[in-house]
Amino acid sequence: MTASFFEQPLNVPAGIAPRLRCPSCRGVLRTVSAADVHCVDCSAQYAVVNGTPILIDAERSIFTPKEIIATYEAERRRPPPSALGRLAWAVASRTPHVTSYRRQEIIAQRFADLLASRMKAPTILVVGSGTEGIGVSALQAIPDATLCEFDVYLTDSRMLVADLLDLPFESGTFDAVVAQGVLEHVIDPHRAVEEIRRVLKSDGLVFSTTPFVLGVHLPVADYTRFTRLALLRLFRRFKPIECDVVEGAAVSLAYALAYFWMALLSSFGWPAGAKIAKYSGNYLIFWLRWVDGLVRRSPVSIDAAASYYYVGQLSEATLSDREIVGMFKGLGLCPW
Numbered sequence: 001m002t003a004s005f006f007e008q009p010l011n012v013p014a015g016i017a018p019r020l021r022c023p024s025c026r027g028v029l030r031t032v033s034a035a036d037v038h039c040v041d042c043s044a045q046y047a048v049v050n051g052t053p054i055l056i057d058a059e060r061s062i063f064t065p066k067e068i069i070a071t072y073e074a075e076r077r078r079p080p081p082s083a084l085g086r087l088a089w090a091v092a093s094r095t096p097h098v099t100s101y102r103r104q105e106i107i108a109q110r111f112a113d114l115l116a117s118r119m120k121a122p123t124i125l126v127v128g129s130g131t132e133g134i135g136v137s138a139l140q141a142i143p144d145a146t147l148c149e150f151d152v153y154l155t156d157s158r159m160l161v162a163d164l165l166d167l168p169f170e171s172g173t174f175d176a177v178v179a180q181g182v183l184e185h186v187i188d189p190h191r192a193v194e195e196i197r198r199v200l201k202s203d204g205l206v207f208s209t210t211p212f213v214l215g216v217h218l219p220v221a222d223y224t225r226f227t228r229l230a231l232l233r234l235f236r237r238f239k240p241i242e243c244d245v246v247e248g249a250a251v252s253l254a255y256a257l258a259y260f261w262m263a264l265l266s267s268f269g270w271p272a273g274a275k276i277a278k279y280s281g282n283y284l285i286f287w288l289r290w291v292d293g294l295v296r297r298s299p300v301s302i303d304a305a306a307s308y309y310y311v312g313q314l315s316e317a318t319l320s321d322r323e324i325v326g327m328f329k330g331l332g333l334c335p336w
């Protein structure tokens with residue numbers, strides 16, 4: 001099988017680079033110069049910025065390489081923050097969280113342990129959260145693991161810029177795909193899961209987390225929420241290993257209170273009130289994440305989870321809708 005070949009080294013791990021493919025036609029890629037690679041089959045040309053290839057099909061994606069590079073360059077040109085800006089950042093970064101990163105790390109560690117127990121030296125695709133995302137250190141700690149990360153934004157540490165809807169890899173490249181807090185931000189999550197499936201090896205594992213009871217949390221790019229059953233159906237061409245609550249009804253309440261407080265303070269024709277509320281309100285409600293350690297064990301938390309996780313193995317069989325409905329675990333009680 002022909003491998004992609006680059007005369008200039010890319011930021012993509014050496015073992016993965018030959019399996020990079022054109023996001024448009026999945027053809028083999030070759031170097032044009034240090035700043036470009038091109039597709040041998042369809043002649044499409046892709047920019048490379050400081051070793052990071054931008055493998056996005058501008059015709060099909062909602063993200064355009066031109067805008068991605070312009071945003072990156074504008075960010076680099078931005079003057080360092082003033083003393084007041086640094087102080088504001090210091091205060092903001094010390095705001096207590098309403099979400100439990102510890103709980104998210106425990107779930108990610110469990111997945112890393114499962115992966116390490118099943119595969120030696122796994123190649124792992126990390127979607128969207130970069131090299132500093134939650135649980136990534138657990139993946140990096142797997143002996144001889146190769147991590148390849150990408151996002152739709154360019155940064156100095158990014159390996160690759162790509163769109164999850166047209167992954168620029170040869171089919172069957174990865175042992176595992178990790179997509180934490182990503183699928184709600186993709187305009188077509190069903191196509192995204194098909195792409196995840198395509199780039200996995202035949203016994204490959206997927207680990208995904210998605211919010212449920214949470215308001216819109218990224219401007220423009222936040223499209224959908226999944227119930228637990230909807231998540232199982234989204235991954236119906238996988239064999240589910242675990243699908244459960246990351247954070248339960250207490251964190252859902254904290255989210256709702258945080259949005260209420262932001263709405264209240266910005267409802268007097270003063271939008272900046274939302275930002276003040278964002279950094280002040282959490283001091284009142286951060287403790288709810290501790291209560292969640294108890295509350296999330298209730299089946300009601302399955303119905304009103306703040307977020308779910310899914311772990312599955314690629315399967316030849318497709319779960320039927322009847323099988324999926326049979327996997328309901330909540331209570332389904334209405335509060336009215």
Ligand SMILES: [Zn+2]
Pocket residue numbers: 022023024025026027039040041042043044
């Ligand atoms: Zn091509």
